Amino acid sequence: MLVCRYRRNAEVFAVHAASAAAMHFISGKNAIKRGSWYGAPTNTRRRRTIQEIYMCLGAKYFQRAYRMSYESFWKLHEKLKEGIVLAHKQYLEKMRRQRRARRSRSSVCGRRRLNSPAPSPIPNGKIESEVRLACALRYFAGGSPYDIMAKYGMSHSEVMNSVWYVVEASNTQSDCHEEQLRIAMEFKDKSSVDFEWCSGAIDGIIIWMNRPTLKEAANVGVDQQKFFCGRKHKFGLNCQAVCDVRGRFLDISITHGASAADCLAFENSELYKRLQKGVLAEDLVLFGDDAYINSIFMATPYPNTSVDAAAEGLREDDSHIQCGDSGYVPMVTNNTIRDVLGAEVQTPDSLIGGGDHFDEVPLSMRRDRTSASAEFTLPRTKLCKHVEDMHMVCPVSNRRY
Structure with a gap:
């Protein structure tokens, strides 16, 4: 009698243990489905709006944190809103294509996953475009992504995605x-x-x-x-x-x-x-x-123009480029080099900066050697001297931009 009671209790315990294991497996499987497309479980977070952040910081500290006033923030958001939304849609479409490609590769290899549902609704709620802009501005101002994700209630990857959405929206040329x-x-x-x-x-x-x-x-x-x-x-x-x-x-x-x-x-x-x-x-x-x-x-500039190299090439206002506060750096204009190299003489590559040839110039843009003007037909020794003088002014091989 006592043995039967112990056996019955053991059977009940086994049933409860099996039920608990099944519930744990089902809940874990659902958590994976609710998570990102890579299968990681989703942490429960509460989204925070810009209005809440502004009420906490106030006008003074909001401007310090985001490098602009509250009114300027909304003006900037009005200009970048469409670009941020478009960049987010393009990212989602890219992720869908990658997910379909992974499923197709798995089926070819005989490892097709039957439980590959479409992305479920975001469990923590949608991230608004103004929140993404605020994350990017705070990141550019020196904020840590870990502090930003805790402040706005989003994942680390979404913080960095928001930064790139704003960059894409800012770099898009206006169609207006x-x-x-x-x-x-x-x-x-x-x-x-x-x-x-x-x-x-x-x-x-x-x-x-x-x-x-x-x-x-x-x-x-x-x-x-x-x-x-x-x-x-x-x-x-x-x-x-x-x-x-x-x-x-x-x-x-x-x-x-x-x-x-x-x-x-x-x-x-x-x-x-x-x-x-x-x-x-x-x-x-x-x-x-x-x-x-x-x-x-x-x-683009007109090609094959006959301009006096001496009058055009080394004028002070045309032969210098400004380099910040360090002053001016001399440089020879393209027309001077082409006029000299376009002369009716054979110019070896060794005369042109030790192998720095001008492959970037399209063939249609180069001077026609057969129709070169007589004023550019220089003797070989004079041409070499002219090229040497130019390299003394601006050595092409050492020029830095």
Whole structure:
């Protein structure tokens, strides 16, 4: 009798233990479903609004924390709201594509996951665009992401995502024609010949970097040499940037390594696609140097112009560039170099800066040797002396930007 009672209690205990284990398994499985798309469980957080933060800080400390007044914050949010929302949608679409790709690879390998539900609603609630802007501003002001996530009730990854959403929204060039016309009028006020068609100035720069490893280069589908610039002897990235008359960036694109020409990098940017669709107002163009191709939306210098090299090349106002507070650095203009190298003589590469040849100049832009003017037909010794003088003024191989 006693043995039966103990056996019955053991059976009841086993049933309760099995029930508890099943409930734990089900709750853990649901927690994974409610979590992020990578399967991590979601921590319970309470979202906080900008109004709550402002009530806690007050006007004085809000301006100190976010580097602007409360009124200026909402004005900035009105300008960047659409861009922040668009960047968030693009990120979600990218994550959906990656998730579908992982599911397809799992099915090919015979490990198809049957329980791969679509992303469930956010358990802690939606993060508003003004909160994302506040996170980015506080991060730029020196705030720690860990303090920001505790203050606004969001994860660390969402704090960093918010920063990049604001960066994307800020770097997007305005499609408003009124804004473009205003920029063109500012260029006209600075122009001595009243150019009124410039809606932005574009140029390329090499962003120096360490040589990427073989694995890093393989991740982007190219070899290491694609990141090497032979003219400047540096590894880097080709950055295409558009700015207004005050030097403020309107658009930035980094899609190629340093070996790519400015024209190639520009034609593979998102800005180029938008320009082809007619994003600029009527009669407005971008101004660029002769590394770009003249088109309906791009104005470049005229090629094959006959200009006296002595009168044009070394004038003080045209042969210097300002470098901050350090004064001026002498440089030789492109026309002077092309006029000399375009003479009807055979010029070895050794005369041109020890291998610094001008591959970035398009063939259509170079001087036609057969139609060169007689005034540029220099004897070989005189040409060598002229090139030496130019390198004494500005050694190309040592020039830094």
